[in-house]
Amino acid sequence: MHLTITHTTRYSYETPVHYALQKIRLIPRDTPQQRINDWKVQITGGNREVIYHDQHGNVTELMQIDPGATEVSITASGRVETRDTAGILGKVYGSIPLWLYLQESKLTKPGDGIREIAATLEAAQDKLTGLHDMSARIAEAVKYGSGQTYAETTAEEALKGGKGVCQDHAQIFISAARAAGIPARYVSGYLMMPDRVEQSATHAWAEAHLDTLGWVGFDVSNAQSPDEHYVNVATGRDYLDAAPISGLRQGSGDESMIVSLQVQQ
């Protein structure tokens, strides 16, 4: 499937920026599931300082917002050719050893709730089936909805709250898989909902590693494995490693953010 994507994030600042940096992970790479045809990240109101591969292999840019700016916009756009591999990315490895994806991270530290889910997975005879069952169980336990959780909500907190977004679903899944001894990671990216051009937000899902298949994707929020409607942009241990944009700003004053995302065939 050929997808055309335009993803714009616009920040507005109440008072002119004195000094601020943004770390940007918005450049997808070729995988067995996707081929990037042309892709660019355009910044207005800011300046690219460096570009490099982080430890997960994500192409990462550091951007400085122009001093005195009250607005900055970051647009990632391009075309991606995707294919349906039934959610299987396979045995594709970077510089991170698998065992690292078994370690707890800040947002995926399990509590009692997640351990209980993990125990069921641990007991499952067939791990692939067990992971699918677990995905359904998490979607059941945590209804999709915004407003209840925020960027730094931990997996356990989101599970307790009973309501969350794709980030929370993915992190609960990851946390429980790891607690059951299955390496798992966070994926941030795009999903084309076929019935619309304007997508509401960027998406996130999870990947688990099985010795037999390699990496397999699970989109808890949509109760399916990623197919040709998905574009993988960045991976990490949790949201903090893979966040599309994370920043730091000196000075006071409120900021607001508007995201517009178009994904179409």
Added chain:
Amino acid sequence: MVGENKFFDEMSGHNGTVRDAYAAYHDWFAEQDAERLTKKSQDAETFFRRTGITFNVYGQSEAQERLIPFDLVPRILAQREWTKLAKGIEQRVAAINAFLHDIYNRQEILRAGRVPKHLIAGNEAFLPQMLGFSPPGQVYTHIVGTDIVRTGEGDFFVLEDNARTPSGVSYMLENRETMLQMFPELFAKIKVQPVSDYPKNLRRSLAACAPSSAGSKPTIAVLTPGIYNSAYFEHSFLADQMGAELVEGHDLRVVDGHIAMRTTQGYKRIDVIYRRIDDDFLDPLTFNPESMLGVPGIMDVYRAGNITIANAPGAGIADDKAIYSYMPDIVEFYTGEKAILKNVETWRCGEPGALQYVLDNLKDLVVKEVHGSGGYGMLVGPAASKKELATFAEKLKAKPGNYIAQPTLSLSTVPIFTESELAPRHVDLRPFVLVSPQGINIVPGGLTRVALAKGSLVVNSSQGGGTKDTWVLED
């Protein structure tokens, strides 16, 4: 001194006969007037107060500045003793750098099963952010302070490998300076290898590790947490001595893809940063977001290859006390040779059999926290009360993996000057090692720390230790 010494005394051995290395000094000392030396000792203190060498002690309610006591009797090593030690240190430090590069890249040593994975995986000193990256010149530990103890004529052991930000080198330099001022005639009589080149060598070594984008004269800066840090004096001293800038986090920012410091003429690019702040505080954008001490974005600039950070973030995984016990294997794995320097026998309390042994023999052992430093949170069995032992045993049982135990070593002694006579006190040694692509450079001698209380084995300055000038003789 006459009679049997229970501990090996570096001046008079076990039997009271003055050892060769101390012969000339001993003769000189015998001719000195005790009152004059007492006066000199007081002069030395005044000198230190004037130069401002002080340190803060953590955990004391009034964190005032204190003077580290200086003892005027030097610790002396013969050239041949030093040559052998230096060879062992060089081998060990080379292995540590190879280990770090391996751990953050291919992890061959884990695959080979020579170091257990869980020691790395669950370790806070291990930084995933360093994976798949090679720092400029492939150097991780630009400056190492290898702590060495001695128990006999030829028996040297490595106690700790300080691969993060070893401190104390300013004391080494000032101790020598003080001795030269107090006893110029002594240095005319006895040929001692100089240490005053250290700042110049540090500068050269750091410059040789600059990123390839740096020019022929890289700009070096020392990053300090600020005046409230216990080693602030050393930070400013070293910056001054090597002609580098002394900066704090708020002086720095990202400019044109590099780290730059604010100057009166605008921002000036820095190529090498000798940071004296911990990994966690280095970059709020990558590590602890609460940190006010670090430089936002420095890790991004680092991974892009535009700055050298000394020592490399994540280097602490090599001096972790749990890893320490594997150091002989690590040396062999990367150098293909047996380790020249011995490790102190170490029980890893996380291992079931070891825990039982340690609990059974607690009163004879030294127990340390795996991540601790500065002598905090450690138990010296023979010096502990029954109650202290019992309390510590509970701590051990609760978190065994957090501790290692070692036998109480019969540390060598060197005499100190006390009201007109010489009295033996236990010592250790911290040589300072510089690493660059051009090689490994070790300053002759290092910092000798001495436990000033009679019978005490704790040499840490924060626990009442003092220092001595350390001499390596010229042949």
